[in-house]
Amino acid sequence: MLVAAAVCPCPPLLVPDVAAGAAPExxxxxxxxxxxxxxxxxxxxxxxxxxxxxxxxxxxxxPEGTRGSFRGFGVDLDVRLGTGNAGPAATERELPPSLAVASWLLERTGWCQAPVEGLGVGEPLAAERCIAVGREIGGRPERVALLVMGDAGACRTLKAPGYLDERAAGFDADIARALGSADVAALKALDAELAYELKVSGRAPWQVLAGAAENADLAGTLLYEDAPYGVGYVVAAWS
Structure with missing residues:
Protein backbone atom coordinates (compact mmCIF):
# COMPACT_ATOMS: atom_id res chain seq x y z
CA MET A 1 0.00 0.00 0.00
CA LEU A 2 1.23 3.47 -0.88
CA VAL A 3 1.65 5.66 2.21
CA ALA A 4 3.53 8.68 0.78
CA ALA A 5 5.19 10.02 -2.34
CA ALA A 6 7.70 12.69 -3.23
CA VAL A 7 8.05 14.10 -6.73
CA CYS A 8 11.41 15.64 -7.65
CA PRO A 9 13.08 16.82 -10.87
CA CYS A 10 16.05 14.86 -12.16
CA PRO A 11 18.50 17.20 -13.96
CA PRO A 12 22.12 16.31 -13.16
CA LEU A 13 22.53 20.05 -12.50
CA LEU A 14 20.71 19.41 -9.23
CA VAL A 15 24.04 17.95 -8.05
CA PRO A 16 26.29 20.94 -7.14
CA ASP A 17 29.46 19.21 -8.37
CA VAL A 18 27.87 18.95 -11.82
CA ALA A 19 26.41 22.48 -11.78
CA ALA A 20 29.72 23.97 -10.58
CA GLY A 21 29.47 27.78 -10.66
CA ALA A 22 25.76 27.67 -11.46
CA ALA A 23 24.97 25.56 -8.38
CA PRO A 24 23.30 28.36 -6.34
CA GLU A 25 20.64 28.75 -9.04
CA PRO A 63 18.26 -3.54 -6.51
CA GLU A 64 19.57 -1.76 -3.46
CA GLY A 65 23.28 -1.14 -3.73
CA THR A 66 23.27 -0.50 -7.49
CA ARG A 67 25.86 2.10 -8.33
CA GLY A 68 25.68 5.14 -10.54
CA SER A 69 28.01 7.96 -11.46
CA PHE A 70 28.17 11.42 -12.98
CA ARG A 71 31.29 10.77 -15.01
CA GLY A 72 29.23 11.15 -18.17
CA PHE A 73 28.72 14.75 -17.11
CA GLY A 74 32.40 15.41 -16.51
CA VAL A 75 32.38 14.86 -12.74
CA ASP A 76 34.20 12.09 -10.87
CA LEU A 77 31.34 11.39 -8.47
CA ASP A 78 29.85 8.00 -7.65
CA VAL A 79 26.57 7.24 -5.88
CA ARG A 80 24.83 4.12 -4.66
CA LEU A 81 21.12 3.34 -4.39
CA GLY A 82 20.32 3.03 -0.69
CA THR A 83 22.63 1.87 2.03
CA GLY A 84 22.44 -1.91 1.69
CA ASN A 85 25.24 -4.11 0.42
CA ALA A 86 25.33 -4.61 -3.31
CA GLY A 87 24.54 -8.16 -4.37
CA PRO A 88 25.54 -9.72 -7.70
CA ALA A 89 22.48 -8.26 -9.48
CA ALA A 90 23.46 -4.75 -8.40
CA THR A 91 26.79 -4.90 -10.21
CA GLU A 92 25.41 -5.82 -13.63
CA ARG A 93 24.64 -2.27 -14.80
CA GLU A 94 24.69 1.33 -13.66
CA LEU A 95 21.76 3.42 -12.57
CA PRO A 96 20.22 5.65 -15.24
CA PRO A 97 20.89 9.36 -14.63
CA SER A 98 17.47 10.00 -13.08
CA LEU A 99 18.03 7.34 -10.42
CA ALA A 100 21.62 8.52 -9.89
CA VAL A 101 20.22 11.98 -9.05
CA ALA A 102 17.70 10.33 -6.71
CA SER A 103 20.51 8.38 -5.03
CA TRP A 104 22.43 11.62 -4.54
CA LEU A 105 19.36 13.21 -2.93
CA LEU A 106 18.96 10.23 -0.60
CA GLU A 107 22.63 10.28 0.38
CA ARG A 108 22.47 14.03 0.91
CA THR A 109 19.55 13.71 3.30
CA GLY A 110 20.96 10.65 5.07
CA TRP A 111 18.11 8.29 4.15
CA CYS A 112 18.11 5.25 6.44
CA GLN A 113 14.41 4.73 7.21
CA ALA A 114 13.75 1.75 4.93
CA PRO A 115 15.32 -0.43 2.23
CA VAL A 116 15.44 1.14 -1.22
CA GLU A 117 14.90 -0.28 -4.67
CA GLY A 118 14.82 1.44 -8.05
CA LEU A 119 12.72 1.17 -11.17
CA GLY A 120 13.73 2.69 -14.48
CA VAL A 121 10.74 3.41 -16.73
CA GLY A 122 11.00 3.88 -20.47
CA GLU A 123 9.81 7.36 -21.44
CA PRO A 124 7.66 6.04 -24.36
CA LEU A 125 5.85 3.48 -22.15
CA ALA A 126 2.10 3.71 -22.79
CA ALA A 127 -0.08 5.28 -20.12
CA GLU A 128 -2.05 2.06 -19.60
CA ARG A 129 1.13 0.11 -18.91
CA CYS A 130 2.49 2.79 -16.57
CA ILE A 131 -0.74 2.77 -14.59
CA ALA A 132 -0.71 -1.03 -14.43
CA VAL A 133 2.86 -1.00 -13.07
CA GLY A 134 1.73 1.50 -10.47
CA ARG A 135 -1.22 -0.65 -9.45
CA GLU A 136 1.16 -3.54 -8.79
CA ILE A 137 3.19 -1.28 -6.52
CA GLY A 138 0.12 0.05 -4.74
CA GLY A 139 -1.13 -3.49 -4.23
CA ARG A 140 1.88 -4.59 -2.20
CA PRO A 141 0.99 -5.56 1.38
CA GLU A 142 3.92 -3.60 2.83
CA ARG A 143 3.94 0.15 3.46
CA VAL A 144 5.56 1.63 0.32
CA ALA A 145 6.78 5.18 -0.24
CA LEU A 146 7.60 6.44 -3.73
CA LEU A 147 10.30 8.87 -4.80
CA VAL A 148 9.27 9.81 -8.34
CA MET A 149 11.82 11.54 -10.54
CA GLY A 150 11.10 13.45 -13.74
CA ASP A 151 11.13 16.84 -15.44
CA ALA A 152 8.31 18.76 -17.07
CA GLY A 153 8.66 20.38 -20.51
CA ALA A 154 12.04 21.35 -21.93
CA CYS A 155 10.57 23.99 -24.26
CA ARG A 156 9.81 26.93 -22.00
CA THR A 157 12.26 29.50 -23.47
CA LEU A 158 14.24 30.22 -26.61
CA LYS A 159 17.38 28.87 -24.91
CA ALA A 160 15.68 25.71 -23.60
CA PRO A 161 16.95 22.32 -24.84
CA GLY A 162 13.83 21.98 -27.00
CA TYR A 163 13.62 25.66 -28.01
CA LEU A 164 10.43 27.63 -27.28
CA ASP A 165 7.07 25.95 -27.72
CA GLU A 166 4.08 28.10 -26.82
CA ARG A 167 2.20 25.03 -25.54
CA ALA A 168 4.81 24.22 -22.90
CA ALA A 169 3.89 26.73 -20.19
CA GLY A 170 0.23 25.67 -20.12
CA PHE A 171 1.06 21.97 -20.15
CA ASP A 172 3.58 22.42 -17.35
CA ALA A 173 1.02 24.40 -15.33
CA ASP A 174 -1.42 21.50 -15.65
CA ILE A 175 1.32 19.11 -14.50
CA ALA A 176 2.14 21.28 -11.48
CA ARG A 177 -1.54 21.51 -10.53
CA ALA A 178 -2.00 17.74 -10.78
CA LEU A 179 1.14 16.92 -8.81
CA GLY A 180 0.47 19.61 -6.23
CA SER A 181 -3.06 18.42 -5.57
CA ALA A 182 -2.47 14.65 -5.87
CA ASP A 183 -4.92 14.58 -8.77
CA VAL A 184 -4.66 10.97 -9.88
CA ALA A 185 -7.22 11.34 -12.68
CA ALA A 186 -5.39 14.31 -14.21
CA LEU A 187 -2.08 12.46 -14.16
CA LYS A 188 -3.63 9.43 -15.84
CA ALA A 189 -5.02 11.70 -18.55
CA LEU A 190 -1.73 13.38 -19.45
CA ASP A 191 -1.30 13.47 -23.22
CA ALA A 192 1.64 11.17 -23.93
CA GLU A 193 2.13 12.46 -27.48
CA LEU A 194 2.18 16.10 -26.41
CA ALA A 195 4.48 15.23 -23.51
CA TYR A 196 6.89 13.66 -26.00
CA GLU A 197 6.77 16.70 -28.28
CA LEU A 198 7.50 19.00 -25.32
CA LYS A 199 10.31 16.72 -24.09
CA VAL A 200 8.61 15.97 -20.76
CA SER A 201 10.70 13.21 -19.16
CA GLY A 202 8.44 12.69 -16.14
CA ARG A 203 5.20 11.68 -17.84
CA ALA A 204 5.66 7.91 -17.52
CA PRO A 205 6.93 7.94 -13.89
CA TRP A 206 4.07 10.27 -12.88
CA GLN A 207 1.56 7.88 -14.41
CA VAL A 208 3.16 5.03 -12.45
CA LEU A 209 2.53 7.16 -9.37
CA ALA A 210 -1.08 7.66 -10.45
CA GLY A 211 -1.61 3.92 -10.68
CA ALA A 212 -0.01 3.32 -7.29
CA ALA A 213 -2.15 6.01 -5.64
CA GLU A 214 -5.53 4.85 -6.95
CA ASN A 215 -6.63 3.42 -3.61
CA ALA A 216 -4.52 5.65 -1.37
CA ASP A 217 -6.14 8.61 0.35
CA LEU A 218 -3.26 11.07 -0.07
CA ALA A 219 -3.23 14.86 -0.17
CA GLY A 220 -0.66 16.77 -2.21
CA THR A 221 1.44 19.85 -1.56
CA LEU A 222 3.31 21.77 -4.27
CA LEU A 223 6.71 22.72 -2.86
CA TYR A 224 8.43 24.18 -5.94
CA GLU A 225 7.65 24.99 -9.56
CA ASP A 226 9.96 26.91 -11.90
CA ALA A 227 11.85 26.68 -15.18
CA PRO A 228 15.29 28.21 -14.50
CA TYR A 229 16.88 26.77 -17.64
CA GLY A 230 13.78 26.66 -19.79
CA VAL A 231 12.95 23.22 -18.35
CA GLY A 232 10.03 22.79 -15.98
CA TYR A 233 11.01 21.48 -12.54
CA VAL A 234 8.32 20.48 -10.05
CA VAL A 235 8.67 19.31 -6.44
CA ALA A 236 5.64 17.96 -4.62
CA ALA A 237 4.85 15.79 -1.61
CA TRP A 238 1.89 13.45 -1.11
CA SER A 239 0.95 12.18 2.34
Whole structure:
Protein backbone atom coordinates (compact mmCIF):
# COMPACT_ATOMS: atom_id res chain seq x y z
CA MET A 1 0.00 0.00 0.00
CA LEU A 2 1.23 3.47 -0.88
CA VAL A 3 1.65 5.66 2.21
CA ALA A 4 3.53 8.68 0.78
CA ALA A 5 5.19 10.02 -2.34
CA ALA A 6 7.70 12.69 -3.23
CA VAL A 7 8.05 14.10 -6.73
CA CYS A 8 11.41 15.64 -7.65
CA PRO A 9 13.08 16.82 -10.87
CA CYS A 10 16.05 14.86 -12.16
CA PRO A 11 18.50 17.20 -13.96
CA PRO A 12 22.12 16.31 -13.16
CA LEU A 13 22.53 20.05 -12.50
CA LEU A 14 20.71 19.41 -9.23
CA VAL A 15 24.04 17.95 -8.05
CA PRO A 16 26.29 20.94 -7.14
CA ASP A 17 29.46 19.21 -8.37
CA VAL A 18 27.87 18.95 -11.82
CA ALA A 19 26.41 22.48 -11.78
CA ALA A 20 29.72 23.97 -10.58
CA GLY A 21 29.47 27.78 -10.66
CA ALA A 22 25.76 27.67 -11.46
CA ALA A 23 24.97 25.56 -8.38
CA PRO A 24 23.30 28.36 -6.34
CA GLU A 25 20.64 28.75 -9.04
CA UNK A 26 18.98 25.51 -7.91
CA UNK A 27 19.40 25.95 -4.15
CA UNK A 28 15.66 26.53 -3.74
CA UNK A 29 14.85 23.38 -5.70
CA UNK A 30 17.29 21.35 -3.61
CA UNK A 31 15.74 22.65 -0.40
CA UNK A 32 12.28 21.68 -1.67
CA UNK A 33 13.53 18.18 -2.51
CA UNK A 34 14.88 17.87 1.03
CA UNK A 35 11.47 18.85 2.40
CA UNK A 36 9.74 16.31 0.15
CA UNK A 37 12.06 13.53 1.32
CA UNK A 38 11.27 14.53 4.88
CA UNK A 39 7.62 13.74 4.17
CA UNK A 40 8.64 10.28 2.97
CA UNK A 41 10.69 9.66 6.11
CA UNK A 42 7.81 10.78 8.34
CA UNK A 43 5.52 8.20 6.72
CA UNK A 44 7.65 5.39 8.22
CA UNK A 45 7.54 3.15 5.13
CA UNK A 46 8.65 -0.47 5.03
CA UNK A 47 10.25 0.16 1.63
CA UNK A 48 11.15 3.09 -0.58
CA UNK A 49 10.78 2.63 -4.33
CA UNK A 50 12.52 5.16 -6.57
CA UNK A 51 10.98 5.54 -10.03
CA UNK A 52 12.52 7.56 -12.84
CA UNK A 53 12.80 7.86 -16.62
CA UNK A 54 15.40 5.63 -18.22
CA UNK A 55 16.81 4.75 -21.60
CA UNK A 56 16.90 1.21 -22.91
CA UNK A 57 19.90 0.13 -20.82
CA UNK A 58 18.49 1.52 -17.57
CA UNK A 59 14.95 0.20 -17.72
CA UNK A 60 13.59 -2.29 -15.23
CA UNK A 61 14.41 -2.98 -11.60
CA UNK A 62 17.59 -1.84 -9.86
CA PRO A 63 18.26 -3.54 -6.51
CA GLU A 64 19.57 -1.76 -3.46
CA GLY A 65 23.28 -1.14 -3.73
CA THR A 66 23.27 -0.50 -7.49
CA ARG A 67 25.86 2.10 -8.33
CA GLY A 68 25.68 5.14 -10.54
CA SER A 69 28.01 7.96 -11.46
CA PHE A 70 28.17 11.42 -12.98
CA ARG A 71 31.29 10.77 -15.01
CA GLY A 72 29.23 11.15 -18.17
CA PHE A 73 28.72 14.75 -17.11
CA GLY A 74 32.40 15.41 -16.51
CA VAL A 75 32.38 14.86 -12.74
CA ASP A 76 34.20 12.09 -10.87
CA LEU A 77 31.34 11.39 -8.47
CA ASP A 78 29.85 8.00 -7.65
CA VAL A 79 26.57 7.24 -5.88
CA ARG A 80 24.83 4.12 -4.66
CA LEU A 81 21.12 3.34 -4.39
CA GLY A 82 20.32 3.03 -0.69
CA THR A 83 22.63 1.87 2.03
CA GLY A 84 22.44 -1.91 1.69
CA ASN A 85 25.24 -4.11 0.42
CA ALA A 86 25.33 -4.61 -3.31
CA GLY A 87 24.54 -8.16 -4.37
CA PRO A 88 25.54 -9.72 -7.70
CA ALA A 89 22.48 -8.26 -9.48
CA ALA A 90 23.46 -4.75 -8.40
CA THR A 91 26.79 -4.90 -10.21
CA GLU A 92 25.41 -5.82 -13.63
CA ARG A 93 24.64 -2.27 -14.80
CA GLU A 94 24.69 1.33 -13.66
CA LEU A 95 21.76 3.42 -12.57
CA PRO A 96 20.22 5.65 -15.24
CA PRO A 97 20.89 9.36 -14.63
CA SER A 98 17.47 10.00 -13.08
CA LEU A 99 18.03 7.34 -10.42
CA ALA A 100 21.62 8.52 -9.89
CA VAL A 101 20.22 11.98 -9.05
CA ALA A 102 17.70 10.33 -6.71
CA SER A 103 20.51 8.38 -5.03
CA TRP A 104 22.43 11.62 -4.54
CA LEU A 105 19.36 13.21 -2.93
CA LEU A 106 18.96 10.23 -0.60
CA GLU A 107 22.63 10.28 0.38
CA ARG A 108 22.47 14.03 0.91
CA THR A 109 19.55 13.71 3.30
CA GLY A 110 20.96 10.65 5.07
CA TRP A 111 18.11 8.29 4.15
CA CYS A 112 18.11 5.25 6.44
CA GLN A 113 14.41 4.73 7.21
CA ALA A 114 13.75 1.75 4.93
CA PRO A 115 15.32 -0.43 2.23
CA VAL A 116 15.44 1.14 -1.22
CA GLU A 117 14.90 -0.28 -4.67
CA GLY A 118 14.82 1.44 -8.05
CA LEU A 119 12.72 1.17 -11.17
CA GLY A 120 13.73 2.69 -14.48
CA VAL A 121 10.74 3.41 -16.73
CA GLY A 122 11.00 3.88 -20.47
CA GLU A 123 9.81 7.36 -21.44
CA PRO A 124 7.66 6.04 -24.36
CA LEU A 125 5.85 3.48 -22.15
CA ALA A 126 2.10 3.71 -22.79
CA ALA A 127 -0.08 5.28 -20.12
CA GLU A 128 -2.05 2.06 -19.60
CA ARG A 129 1.13 0.11 -18.91
CA CYS A 130 2.49 2.79 -16.57
CA ILE A 131 -0.74 2.77 -14.59
CA ALA A 132 -0.71 -1.03 -14.43
CA VAL A 133 2.86 -1.00 -13.07
CA GLY A 134 1.73 1.50 -10.47
CA ARG A 135 -1.22 -0.65 -9.45
CA GLU A 136 1.16 -3.54 -8.79
CA ILE A 137 3.19 -1.28 -6.52
CA GLY A 138 0.12 0.05 -4.74
CA GLY A 139 -1.13 -3.49 -4.23
CA ARG A 140 1.88 -4.59 -2.20
CA PRO A 141 0.99 -5.56 1.38
CA GLU A 142 3.92 -3.60 2.83
CA ARG A 143 3.94 0.15 3.46
CA VAL A 144 5.56 1.63 0.32
CA ALA A 145 6.78 5.18 -0.24
CA LEU A 146 7.60 6.44 -3.73
CA LEU A 147 10.30 8.87 -4.80
CA VAL A 148 9.27 9.81 -8.34
CA MET A 149 11.82 11.54 -10.54
CA GLY A 150 11.10 13.45 -13.74
CA ASP A 151 11.13 16.84 -15.44
CA ALA A 152 8.31 18.76 -17.07
CA GLY A 153 8.66 20.38 -20.51
CA ALA A 154 12.04 21.35 -21.93
CA CYS A 155 10.57 23.99 -24.26
CA ARG A 156 9.81 26.93 -22.00
CA THR A 157 12.26 29.50 -23.47
CA LEU A 158 14.24 30.22 -26.61
CA LYS A 159 17.38 28.87 -24.91
CA ALA A 160 15.68 25.71 -23.60
CA PRO A 161 16.95 22.32 -24.84
CA GLY A 162 13.83 21.98 -27.00
CA TYR A 163 13.62 25.66 -28.01
CA LEU A 164 10.43 27.63 -27.28
CA ASP A 165 7.07 25.95 -27.72
CA GLU A 166 4.08 28.10 -26.82
CA ARG A 167 2.20 25.03 -25.54
CA ALA A 168 4.81 24.22 -22.90
CA ALA A 169 3.89 26.73 -20.19
CA GLY A 170 0.23 25.67 -20.12
CA PHE A 171 1.06 21.97 -20.15
CA ASP A 172 3.58 22.42 -17.35
CA ALA A 173 1.02 24.40 -15.33
CA ASP A 174 -1.42 21.50 -15.65
CA ILE A 175 1.32 19.11 -14.50
CA ALA A 176 2.14 21.28 -11.48
CA ARG A 177 -1.54 21.51 -10.53
CA ALA A 178 -2.00 17.74 -10.78
CA LEU A 179 1.14 16.92 -8.81
CA GLY A 180 0.47 19.61 -6.23
CA SER A 181 -3.06 18.42 -5.57
CA ALA A 182 -2.47 14.65 -5.87
CA ASP A 183 -4.92 14.58 -8.77
CA VAL A 184 -4.66 10.97 -9.88
CA ALA A 185 -7.22 11.34 -12.68
CA ALA A 186 -5.39 14.31 -14.21
CA LEU A 187 -2.08 12.46 -14.16
CA LYS A 188 -3.63 9.43 -15.84
CA ALA A 189 -5.02 11.70 -18.55
CA LEU A 190 -1.73 13.38 -19.45
CA ASP A 191 -1.30 13.47 -23.22
CA ALA A 192 1.64 11.17 -23.93
CA GLU A 193 2.13 12.46 -27.48
CA LEU A 194 2.18 16.10 -26.41
CA ALA A 195 4.48 15.23 -23.51
CA TYR A 196 6.89 13.66 -26.00
CA GLU A 197 6.77 16.70 -28.28
CA LEU A 198 7.50 19.00 -25.32
CA LYS A 199 10.31 16.72 -24.09
CA VAL A 200 8.61 15.97 -20.76
CA SER A 201 10.70 13.21 -19.16
CA GLY A 202 8.44 12.69 -16.14
CA ARG A 203 5.20 11.68 -17.84
CA ALA A 204 5.66 7.91 -17.52
CA PRO A 205 6.93 7.94 -13.89
CA TRP A 206 4.07 10.27 -12.88
CA GLN A 207 1.56 7.88 -14.41
CA VAL A 208 3.16 5.03 -12.45
CA LEU A 209 2.53 7.16 -9.37
CA ALA A 210 -1.08 7.66 -10.45
CA GLY A 211 -1.61 3.92 -10.68
CA ALA A 212 -0.01 3.32 -7.29
CA ALA A 213 -2.15 6.01 -5.64
CA GLU A 214 -5.53 4.85 -6.95
CA ASN A 215 -6.63 3.42 -3.61
CA ALA A 216 -4.52 5.65 -1.37
CA ASP A 217 -6.14 8.61 0.35
CA LEU A 218 -3.26 11.07 -0.07
CA ALA A 219 -3.23 14.86 -0.17
CA GLY A 220 -0.66 16.77 -2.21
CA THR A 221 1.44 19.85 -1.56
CA LEU A 222 3.31 21.77 -4.27
CA LEU A 223 6.71 22.72 -2.86
CA TYR A 224 8.43 24.18 -5.94
CA GLU A 225 7.65 24.99 -9.56
CA ASP A 226 9.96 26.91 -11.90
CA ALA A 227 11.85 26.68 -15.18
CA PRO A 228 15.29 28.21 -14.50
CA TYR A 229 16.88 26.77 -17.64
CA GLY A 230 13.78 26.66 -19.79
CA VAL A 231 12.95 23.22 -18.35
CA GLY A 232 10.03 22.79 -15.98
CA TYR A 233 11.01 21.48 -12.54
CA VAL A 234 8.32 20.48 -10.05
CA VAL A 235 8.67 19.31 -6.44
CA ALA A 236 5.64 17.96 -4.62
CA ALA A 237 4.85 15.79 -1.61
CA TRP A 238 1.89 13.45 -1.11
CA SER A 239 0.95 12.18 2.34
Missing amino acids: LDTARAACTDALGVLAASLPDRLLVVGPAGQSGRGPH
